[in-house]
Amino acid sequence: MPPEPIPTRDKELEERFLAAYDAQVKSIFRYIYYRTGQEKEETQELTQEVFMRTWAYLQENKRPIDDIRAFLFQVARHVIADRWRKHKPALSLEELSPQEEPATPPLPHASLDLLILEQHLLKLPVRHREILTLRFISDLSTEETGRVLGISANNVAVLTNRAIKKLRKLLPTTMHDVLDA
């Protein structure tokens, strides 16, 4: 058995990729977290897979990627899609459909607002959740979001608007007061 030649290492590429890891790991994690609504452990596993796969791709193709950030988000979408095929989604259909909100007491502090917002974000349909996550939580521009999703920037703006409206409808009325204030 002739040994597989040990691939020559490209130190510069490695360093650049590790730098990309440092810069992007949190936002990729957040994207997967809100996009899938999975537990933290699961999200971490998926995040790791994103970087491993991207690295494998870089190794095979040996050519730099222009926009590593957008590329990572694209890989993340593939990783999620692959996982989706294997597993059932974490949220049941019941939870996905809008529910009657119990009357909630006045909200004491900002972090609780966020908690509620988080829960309702997870109730949105995937498409809406994804666009809001990319635009606001991952802080991508409409152009970048378009590149990740493979749609035009205009389309992104329209979808974002729709998703925001939908989210607002889902939120309990007490939250509206806070938001309108």
Added chain:
Amino acid sequence: MDPLEQQLKSLNSSPASEPDPQWVASARTKLAWTMEYPVQGALPRATPLPRLRFGLRRIWMTVSISLLVVLLLGSGITYAAQGVMPDNILYPVKIASEEVLLGVTKDPVQRTNLELRLANRRVDELQALSQSETLDADIAAELHARYQKHITEVLQALPTIPQDKVQTVTETLSQDTEEHARITQELDVRASSEIKGEIKASVKASLEQMRQFTEETSRAAHYLKEKSNRPTKWKVKVETNTTGEAHVKVETEMGNNEKKEKREIEFRATPGVPLTVTSTWPMIKERREKKNDEETEDQEPSRVRATTTIIFDLDQATTTVPSNTIEQLEKMKRILNKGSFFQFQSDMSAEGGSVEQRVETDIKGQSHIRVDSQEDSQEDDD
């Protein structure tokens, strides 16, 4: 901007969507190791398996032989195969039985020990074949690849090993790889004097690769061993009894095995009364080797502070938000109901800094736990 958009943006800093800092570091290590040692074993499904000398695809060989191994277990053949060398017809049985064993060993510590034992075997085989002058380039390369795979598995598994076990593992790893480096170093000399012509050159090249790898691993293992000599354990236990009082126990462990410091603080949190406990610990800073001076080991103690704040409100200690949706958000952010109990453990950074653990019960009776750590150079009031 739309206030809702603003709110969404602030989810950016929500602790729920924050990966564990420990995980961020360990995933980075794994990535770096994958770059460092891109072996076939690292991505089992992505790379085709190399062909075995017998001409069969190794995967089928392994599958059929694993079956055979299972059938023959106890018959003595697999046992007999344990001593055979790579040039023997029974060698695939040996490899397959190893893989069966690896397949059933799930515990990370046991698994790393096993991988290490198998790595030792590969070196022994290399040595034995070289001494009996039957080593050829193919076998040398295969043994090298297998050895590399075992070692890489060990290194990649390190971040998953519990803090209290990692020291033993890195110590064994360091010792073993040092020995491997020594053995392969000697093999180089033997091969050059005993094997002839072109074969000699290719065997030499294989051995050279192996030698470099063992040396590099040995250095890495030594570093890891040094690093794991300074474990810091941090354990906070919060227990709420049925009357709504919270008992908090903070257990801290510092230093290595020879000099272990343990501290336990236990206190009671009265419902509705915020409670803050601060404990300060000396931290051992990273050892700095000074080149000019004689070997002085700098052990500047810096301080680390840990704060646990408990705010527990009995009157409001009923949950109005369904617990399953909250649980979905995050494990660290648990609801502390009356009579409930949780425990968590975090490792402090070795650089010196402060670790803040905050348990806060909000008006709805949910307790949020937060662990923050910061660089902290100045002395703290203690």
